[in-house]
Amino acid sequence: MALLASSPSAAGGGARSGSSPRTTVEAYFAKRSYLPDTRASLEVSATARRLTIQVFRAGPETRRTRGDRTVHGLPVDDPRVVHWSGRYSLERFRSIPLALRYWPSGLYFARVMTNSGAVAFAPFVLRARQADRTRVAVVMPTNSWQAYNFRDDDGDGMADTWYASDSVTSVRLDRPFANHGVPYHFRTYDLGFIRWLAHTHKQPDFVTDDDLERFTGGARLAKTYDLIVFSGHEEYVTPHEYALITEFRDAGGNLAFLSADNFFYRVIRRGDRIYRESRWRDLGRPEARLIGVQYVGWNQGIWPNRPYIVNGAGTAPWLFHGTGLHNGSRFGKYGVEIDARTPDSPLGTEVLATIPDVFGPGKTAEMTYYALPNGAKVFAAGTINFGGTAQLPPVRQLLENLWARLIQP
Incomplete structure (x- = not known):
């Protein structure tokens, strides 16, 4: 959940402010x-x-x-x-x-x-040895997992995350997760896509935010992978990670963002801590320029999830093939946090489906796709919980179609 003036940490709504109780x-x-x-x-x-x-x-x-x-x-x-x-x-x-x-x-x-x-x-993630690497990487959002970790590290009764207090400006990466060790929202945001991969017999390389820091440049990354999937809530990224993924796309690499509110906040890594600094868009690097869409808002605890309405079946028939969906079709229930295009979105960014006014007038979620002259292709779901529904019809077929297109260099 991005930190805006109306965010939970600023307004006191939505997310928890206290710590989760310790267990034995x-x-x-x-x-x-x-x-x-x-x-x-x-x-x-x-x-x-x-x-x-x-x-x-x-x-x-x-x-x-x-x-x-x-x-x-x-x-x-x-x-x-x-x-x-x-x-x-x-x-x-x-x-x-x-x-x-x-x-x-x-x-x-x-x-x-x-x-x-x-x-x-x-x-923990078990990554592939260099000799066993495939051409697809799936990134686990380990920075965001710890940002949303409501564990009380120092025993003062307050969770050690900026979602509990604006006075907290850093979080530890080397600590247990609250909730018996399960990352916050893992079941609803992350697990569905991980199960879809396993049950459709796909074997990509799993990596973490830490692992992306090891790549020296996006051109080298593009020689290793044709597709990088950000399957979960990739909100907090370092300058190196932001530059790396931008260079990867500029070198012809394909990207899929199956959540929302991605590449929103700049963090600095020092040892086993990340320090929150500023929104990337306020630094002249709006995330829509890379992703195609960017963060609009969250549901404030009052706006219910609603279905996508398809409007891109004519411009992107490859995505909807075999799903039974056509323009005007509705599917799923999505929301929580949403993205939409801005004037910074790449020229030719197509809208594939929308959830009109899901958070009130003018706040519409947009699922998008764009392609660059160098061959790079970028998909963005536009809602935070899309990837978590990967095993449900018609999303499982949508993902099959998306996968088939994006694994092509």
Whole structure:
């Protein structure tokens, strides 16, 4: 949720302002991503005599996740029992080394369970080795996940995020997530697309915001990938990441933004913290210039989700092929946060579907697509929860069509 004058942190509505209560077990990984056949460091704090730890891959599971404080997945190793001692204390974490096998690139969770049944989850990305890379990368929004983490790190009763207080200007990247370790809104914004990938047998490279920092330039990135998908809420990006993705597009790379409110805020990375600075549009770099659309607003807690109305079936028949949709068709229920075109949108940006006046007169969500003379193609959903519905008809076929078009260099 972007920080405007009417944002939750400024106006007191929408998002929570307090912290989430601590549990008797917490866990996180020292890094956001790892390579296969390496050792990961799982940091654990617990009141327990015994812990049972098991690693799961998110996506291939057939069981649906129905709560925001749990996640299911496919187990990739056997449960490991760790005998534990020591009292629970604020920030008293111990490292447990975990051997990561040659599993597919993806999003994984370690599940840590105490002998009394308390559970914590710790997510990490397993990225692909260079020899195993595919031509598609899917970016997990790890900066935004931590910006929306309502954990009280210092025990003062206030969550350590700028969504709890405007006095907070930085957030830690190396900490457990509140809600038993599950990132905020993961089930509704992220999981649907991850499951769609697994259940349609697609195997892209999963990466994090940290991993994009390792690429020296967009031209090199375009030699590695034909398509980069920002599947979740990619609100907070560093100057390097913003420049990298712009250069990638300018080198002919394709982009898909399946959420909204992307590339909105400039953050600076110092160690394992990101520091909030300013909106990119206020720095002369409006996000619509890259994405095609940019952030308009959020639902203020009063505007309900509504369906898209198709109006681009004639200009982009490839997207709607096999969906049963035509101009005037309605599908889904979307909103929460929305994007729309501005005068900075690239020339020829096409509107594929809209949600007219979803947040009141003049605040319309727009799904868009544009192509550049160099061959770059960019899709933007225009609503924050679009990617989360990837397994529902007709979105699953829309995504198949989109995927087929954008994987072509």
